[in-house]
Amino acid sequence: MNMEEIKLLKDGKRLDGRALDELRTIRIEAGVLNQADGSALVEWGKNKVVCGVFKPGECIPRHEASPYEALLKVRYTMSPFASLEEHGRSGPSRRSTELSKVIREVFENVVLTEEFPGAQIQIYIDVLQADGGTRVAAITAASVALANAGIPMRDMVAAVAVGKIDGRLAVDLGKDEDNFGQSDTPVAIAHRTSEFLLLQMDGQLTREELMQATAMALEATEEVHAKQKEALLQYYEKGKRGELQL
Numbered sequence: 364m365n366m367e368e369i370k371l372l373k374d375g376k377r378l379d380g381r382a383l384d385e386l387r388t389i390r391i392e393a394g395v396l397n398q399a400d401g402s403a404l405v406e407w408g409k410n411k412v413v414c415g416v417f418k419p420g421e422c423i424p425r426h427e428a429s430p431y432e433a434l435l436k437v438r439y440t441m442s443p444f445a446s447l448e449e450h451g452r453s454g455p456s457r458r459s460t461e462l463s464k465v466i467r468e469v470f471e472n473v474v475l476t477e478e479f480p481g482a483q484i485q486i487y488i489d490v491l492q493a494d495g496g497t498r499v500a501a502i503t504a505a506s507v508a509l510a511n512a513g514i515p516m517r518d519m520v521a522a523v524a525v526g527k528i529d530g531r532l533a534v535d536l537g538k539d540e541d542n543f544g545q546s547d548t549p550v551a552i553a554h555r556t557s558e559f560l561l562l563q564m565d566g567q568l569t570r571e572e573l574m575q576a577t578a579m580a581l582e583a584t585e586e587v588h589a590k591q592k593e594a595l596l597q598y599y600e601k602g603k604r605g606e607l608q609l
Contacts, residue, residue, distance in 0.1 A: 369543045371528040377540070383533040384579060386523070386586060391503070391594035393511045399487075401512025403594065405504040408537060409494035414504040416512040419482035433479035437467040439501055441490040462498050469502055469551050469560045475515040484514060495538035496524050502551050502561070507591050511598065518553035520560060521587035525550065525576040527568060532576055534583045548573075550580040554588045557581060 371378060381387070387408030396402035399415030422428035439462040440455070466488065474484065486508070488501045499522035506520040526536045527546040541547050546566030552559055559577070568576060 369539075371540055371544060372531060377528070377533065377537075379537060381535075383531055384583070386535045386583060387537065389587065389590050391507060391590045393507050393594045393598040399508070399512070401508045401510070401514070403504045403507035403511060405500045405507075407496065407500040407503070408535075409492060410490070410497055410500045411492040412497060412500045412504045413489050413491060414501065414508040415487045416505070416508040416514065417485040418512055418514065419479035419484050422481060422483040428481045428483070430480055432476035433474075433482040433484050435467050435470055435474060435476065435484050435486065437463045437470070437486045437488070437505075439463040439466055439488045439490075439498075441493060441497070445490045445493040445497075462501070465498065465561065465563075466502055466505060469520060470505065470509070470516075472558075472560050473516045473518045473520055473553060474509065475517065478515060493538075495536055495541040496549075498522070499524050499549050499551070503587055503591065507594055510591075510595055518555045518558075519588060519591060520551050520553055521584040521591060522549065522551040522561065523580055523583040523587055524548060525580050525583070527566065527572065532572060532579060534579050546572075548576055548580075550577065550584070552581060552584045554584070 390406040392404045394402060395404045396415045400418045401416040403414050405412045419433050422434055439459050486505050488505060490497050502520060502522040509516060523534060524536050525534050525548050526544045528540050528544040536544060536547055546568050548564045551561035
């Protein structure tokens with residue numbers, strides 16, 4: 364089918380019934396893994412992403428250690444059963460390597476790595492089910508897992524994608540919107556400072572559209588952050604460790 368024949372809007376609504384500025388249903392749970400120091404599960408639409416974090420420890424291999432700060436080591440992987448595209452695949456891919464790097468660079472801006480010279484902090488992200496927007500779900504999960512592990516950060520990070528479908532800007536693209544839309548712009552934003560830590564673009568937007576898209580992303584990530592905060596508060600209200608500053 365010609366991409367131009369695929370209509371993603373009907374009577375002003377998206378095919379799943381959402382308004383243009385409406386997020387899919389998001390559920391976040393902190394502390395889901397017993398063997399990790401911090402963890403989080405994010406169910407975002409049909410996406411399912413789990414993240415486990417280990418506190419600062421000895422850097423392996425030792426020659427990579429920095430005397431000035433901890434190294435963040437991020438591994439993003441998509442399970443072979445996550446989507447039809449990933450069916451039968453295992454091990455690292457070009458995409459997983461790229462996204463591991465992108466996510467690491469996001470958190471290098473907020474994790475207080477200078478507090479742990481010579482150490483490494485490990486972040487493992489596994490996509491169990493994919494339906495568009497896995498990188499923003501992964502960043503959202505990693506932020507909760509880092510906070511759950513008690514690793515000091517300057518800020519929490521929330522992420523969302525904004526794109527253009529049938530000539531209109533929309534937040535939180537689903538898989539079909541991502542595949543057949545005209546643009547996809549994943550964004551990660553620090554909550555307190557509103558600093559953009561990630562802004563990628565697939566497709567084209569005018570300057571005016573980009574300004575509008577970033578404004579929509581700022582508003583949408585406030586809603587995502589509220590879910591992150593709720594998940595962490597619920598975890599600590601159950602009598603788990605420590606106090607948390609959000």
